[in-house]
Amino acid sequence: MWKTVLLLSLGALWCTVSASLPSPTSVIISSVNLRNVLEWTPGNGTPGDAIFTVQYAVYGDSDADSKGRRVRWRVVQGCVEVAQSWCDLSNETWDLEHGYYARVRAKTRRTSSTWVFTRRFDPKSDTTFGPPLVTIEIENNSAIITIKGPMRYQPKNHMAVVSMATLYPQMLYNLSVKNTYHGETSHFRLSSGLYKHLLSDYNTEYCFSVKAKFLVMPIQCQSSEWQCITTPQDPLVSQLQWVIMGIVVPFLCVCVIVVIGHILYQYLMGMGQKTPYTLDQGIFNQPSLAFPLEKINLNAINDIAPADPMPDQHFEDPPPQYARYLPPQLPYDCGHPSIDYSFVFSPSTSCRQEERMRGRVNDEGGNNLNHQKHHSSGVYAPQATSSCLGRSFHADLPEHSASAELSAPEQAGTLHIPLNQKGDKITVSGMEEKNANELEPLLSVYAAHNTKCMAAAHSEQSDFRLADDLRAMGLEETEKDGGGHAEGEEQEREIIFIDWDPKLGKLVLPELAKWIDSGNEPENGGESNEGGEEEGNVMEGALLLGDVFVRQASEEEEQAPREPERDPEGGGEGPDILAKWNLVFPSDD
């Protein structure tokens, strides 16, 4: 009885101890490239000092005994009582023609767990394929892809390397080609490990990935890493680049050098440079300085106002008139040293101003002045400086007074004649006051060369102007020539002569004097000198003194003694007006 109780107690204790150790879980055989490894996870509560033992069996391998067939479990070398949770069975499961079973259990010093079996493992069906070895070479426009493997795992070093392809004849390769430019991925099924892929696109990145593939067998296969290649650039593009680099760029460089050289040449040689305007004036004025006003002896004012000039017309509404200078018969002395004043005008601006004037005159229908069209004063300018020497000529004021107009503000030291009381401007005959006010200070005692132009253009008119009574002759001549000139010379003109006495060195403006007498008599309180009537005409023409600029080149002190000399001869009014206008005429004295 006691023996029975003791045995039962021992049996219960043994069962308790045996059941206390949990069994491993998740016991499987994982295989990659026929590298078969048994893996498990220790059960919950398994102590840290637990060790594991692995055994394996071949399917159908059993021993027959008295109780029947018993499975022959075999010990795995290296996997007996180990602490690790895996065991490599590649060597034991080397034969692919068999199926295998494996079991594992945990064990401590006193107890052990139950065996945990795996399902049947067929290496050939249950293994997975790793990534094959891929080599890519570029040849011409193709990529040669060489695929190997994957290789079977070699548990023993002495064994030859065997490709999985030899073990699986039905194995295929699946090649994936990704075109990064188009973002497309194409797949190719390959039966061999050599493939030639045509690279159709230039300068494009192609990426290749290969994995094994089976049509029927549900074998998992791993893909290889993407191997990318970049195709070279299009030869045509390269050639174009070379063409650009080799031809166009040098050509452009040469062009740039040529242009730079040309610019430097122009700069160094002084070609193409524009002389400052002031310098041009200075150069242009040199002849004027050489031939001062005194030497020109041209003091005629051609008033081409209507036949019936209006003496009473005020300054604000001057009749269109022309004033001309007619030189006295005295010869011109070029070598006179006392050159103090000269008339200056700008040829370039005179043409422009002439157009303006012409336009204005044409617009003024009431004036009915069809001025004789003259040639460009700029053309005659050089000629005038020389051709007028020693000759009597007349000046056509309307054209040239305007030409002298613009030069006024540009002349340093020029003397403006403030004939216009309102705006200190001198109106020009043929111009309304408003037009005159818009203009620069004018002086109808124009530049000498302008008269020369007239003389050159109308040489036939110069004869009668040499007469003593220039005004009368001028009137007669204008009447006589009126029918001959189709350009409008038939318009009545009244020539106003400026009497210039070289001996006295006094310039008499008939119209001006008259105007002064009539308009400024209370102020002046004196009589105009001789030719007062003519001066009045000048003033009627108003201010026909379009613009004459008297440039004072001589010293100021020379003017002082001269003015007193004029007083007795020119009367009280003349010097006052000149002084008031700051108009100084030098004399040879």
Add this chain to the structure above:
Amino acid sequence: MKTLSSLCLLFLFLLLCCLTKPARSQTLLLNSCSVNVNLEELRKHYYSIRLNAITGDDEIGVKFLDKSLIEDVQDGQRCCFLRLVLRFYVERVFRSYTSSQPQDERILSSLANTFIIIRKDMHKCHCLCEEPTQKRVDALHQAFNQVLKVFSNYHSESYTFLSFFKLFDVFVIYL
């Protein structure tokens, strides 16, 4: 019942074995005649039932068929051998097989229909059978009888199902 499943897979193995060389073709050349076989479908059915079969097979030490049983069949006897095996499976294995698993029954039913079609197509072939080929087929019958004897003590459908796939491993070798 138990023998049915085992012999079914055995026949599948034998069929695939015979079709090893022309495996990539849908046409099975047997001597002077040709038979169209949908080999892809056959393999597909096989792998569909394989996982379930080997998972529950705990009879590690019992292996009814061996590779040597069907190896080294002469080329001239392939027609005869395949014809006898088809007859064996259609008349003994599939006729006596039942399963409680609808999916397994559907797969095995497809396999049986495939076998019947192949057998029907082979009637036009005149196959000359030699004695070694006949002995191989007799060995199959003995294995089937052994399966019946081993699992006679078990009255469970699960064992029947498991015994049916005892020959699975043999097919795997030739796939």
